Amino acid sequence: MTDSQHPVTPTDPRTVSELAEAVQGGFPAAVADLGGLVRIPSVSWDAFDPAHVAASAEAVAELVRGTGLFETVQVSRAPIGDTGTLGQPAVLARRPARDGKPTVLLYAHHDVQPQGDDADWDSPPFEPTVKGDRLYGRGASDDKAGVMTHVAALRAVREVLGDDLGVGVAVFIEGEEEFGSRSFADFLRQHRDDLAADVIVVADSGNWSTTVPAITVGLRGNVTFRLTVRTLAHASHSGMVGGAVPDAMLAMVKLLATLHDDAGSVAVAGLHSREAEHPEQSEQQLREEAGLLEGVTPIGTGPLLSRVWSQPSITVTGIDAPSVANASNTLSPEVSVRISARIAPGQAASEAYAAIEAHLREHAPFGAHVEIDDVDQGDPFLVDTSGWALAEATAAMTEAWGEAPLQIGIGGSIPFIADLVRTFPEAQILVTGVEDPDTRAHSPNESQHLGVLHRAVLSEAVLIARLDARS
Template sequence: MTPDQIQSAVAAAMPQAVEDLKRLSAIPSVAFPGHPEEPVLAAAAVTEELLRSAGLPHVQQIPVEGSFPAVYGEAPAPPGAPTVLLYAHYDVQPPGDPAAWRTPPFEPTLIDGKLLYGRGTADDKSGIISHVIALRAFQGRFPVGIKVIVEGQEEYAGERLEAFVERNPDLLRADAIVVADTGNPRVGDPSVTTSLRGMAAFTIEVRTLNEPVHSGQFGGAAPDALAALMRMLTALHDENGDIRVPGLPRGTFLGQGPSEEEFRKTTGVLDQVSLVGSGSLADRLWSSYAITVTGLDVPTVSGAINAVQAVARARVTVRVPPAGDPKTTVDAVMDFLRQVTPWGAKVAITDFVVGSGFHADSGGKARAALNRAMERAFGRSPRDVGAGGSIPLVNTLVKQFPAAEILLFGAEDEDAATHAPNERVDLEELHRVAATEALFLHELALDA
């Protein structure tokens, strides 16, 4: 096929692909504990069906110990051609408060003819669909060998698929790996993600009393567990928002990051509210540590009673620079919290997870092929960007397949509201990303 024919085939595949994305995104495949398993398994079944429809001769669900099944597909390489592994995940974040959504989170809704709203439409069911569109363009006659792995529990951090990869390296061995779980800073701004921060997370529990006591009768002398926890959490940052934990210095990112105006618009920072931290935005977002309290177990305002709290819990997430050690980092944060614990409160820290970051090498044939493909699909050459988020599997792939080039790109632009209410994917961006992937497979075969 010629590049023109590939792009025409991708365009022709888009209407069906949009319907497939709607169908897949309507499934509430939240793989967090406490959520029903049936929708997650239903998403695996639909993913398997979609990969079969893409012309792969071999597709199956593969059990992953302690997790939901991965969906695997494969097509052998033509003689002398390289093999490409395509990655995505079919599980999604919980939707959060339904009242914060403009449209129901699991009723995919098309607005303005090009923005598809719904949980998972971007992260990462757009990744699955971009693979499917790209593969359908070749009608089963692929220019390179194809392997596809779509996991079912990426959002709830763990090391399940990573352990599977380590035990089954030959199954996923490839010359190039496409991870479709990132995106461009802006729609139409072609970019390749060359660094990822690692992550660590834990739950901290503070206890001060056997049980809650009357705030009028005992308040003023009884130690409040919630107040203790708040003091500890606020001690993590100074007044400027920089981290106070020793041993976690600010890093430096050599590429260009967003402007403050762009960042404020993308994140919805309110007027006259300052950004936090120091250094360039690229430094803060892509190469430095960040500590965020992502959850609190305390009485709700609507359910509040006049009592001094006996126990309070928080979920703390730490983002780690690409070269940082997540285990050392989380140890430093936990030690600091213990040091600043007031009033001799009892502290328990549980439910640890860690994942390493990633920094791409300078690039080889696969990156050169991607550059050409992206320039044709987007009309200009891509630039390198970092990502503040984490994809723990990537570091495992680096260790298992050191000779493979790992390429991160996708349809999740920074306005996509991933992990937030009103998640959406821009269908024109999805089209360009799918065209990029199909053209990349063609270009890589030419270099073989």
């Protein structure tokens, strides 16, 4: 296998065969350990018990120690700017490189999204459940399967190559990725020497299918915030003043409607799209993967994947308003929503936020008061595909999957990658992962395809072996 810039030779077939045997032999234990992690409800959001995230960090640290490869393994927390608050606990491990070999940093995160309504799950969200070839549970894929990809790959590498490796390995398992990685930049500054690497593998993305791997080369950025609209000093009787006085819900609905045009495309001046080539995706595939109901049409314009990979989107992900059960005949004085915007590669998140903020203030109906707070921003990212590490990863994945990986974009965001680039500008970044189109990350019935996990573990083990053999 070769590419035009960085020719690569096949991995020693005996090494691949022995690694495959080691991965196969260790896979039941890896799945059991993944199940153990899923049982820990490590939701990193403020409203949830941080003791669960701490317990998850300790469990991950024990798994990393159990590989027997590291000089140091620690659980550490970094401050969140100058707030006086510490971020959630992360796991950090390192073994130094020898004989001029490169160092690889393996990243994943052990925190998870909230499970939502348990009634929407077919099995308990924090009880790992195997059905067919999938393991169900919150975090089973995003991203505790990423954690276990690293752990199981390192176990196989040690079994085949021993613990006298030349390649340097660092492990960084974050504890607050799902809550905005708020201490991430400070963690990098605090542990810069421990995290320094030639290659960084971010195991937090997906694959084209359960049989075709992918390396993610384009990620949208994100801007999230709380939007509050106020129209009244207090609630008022809807019969007495309704029709003459605007309630906050009416103002909010009209304001939110200005964010999109009739086709459903974002209609905010100053938000940009990226021109790029995209693989074909049929509407039927989109409908099946998204669960689009019969009669409901897709939104936006242009190739389907361009709408997800290369165009901005704006979504209302939550609302604070009187519930239907508790609704009284009054005009609501204020309503709050959570806005999640995805930003096309090539545009700074700060620029996008400024455009959205200006739009909301300019379009507030009836003179409604608008407040925006609790803002998080993350820049989009485009991977440099010209480096030798991508060629090495492509070779490893091809040997493990029997299929060459596609280079894809994703609609989701991994904002901290921009922090990695700023801190380690010379490092080559590889965005891999264990998800597939049926994973349903962040949603009820999240699951991990076990065949994908198996091949991801072997891919990473082969990659580490290739780096160990690299001069």
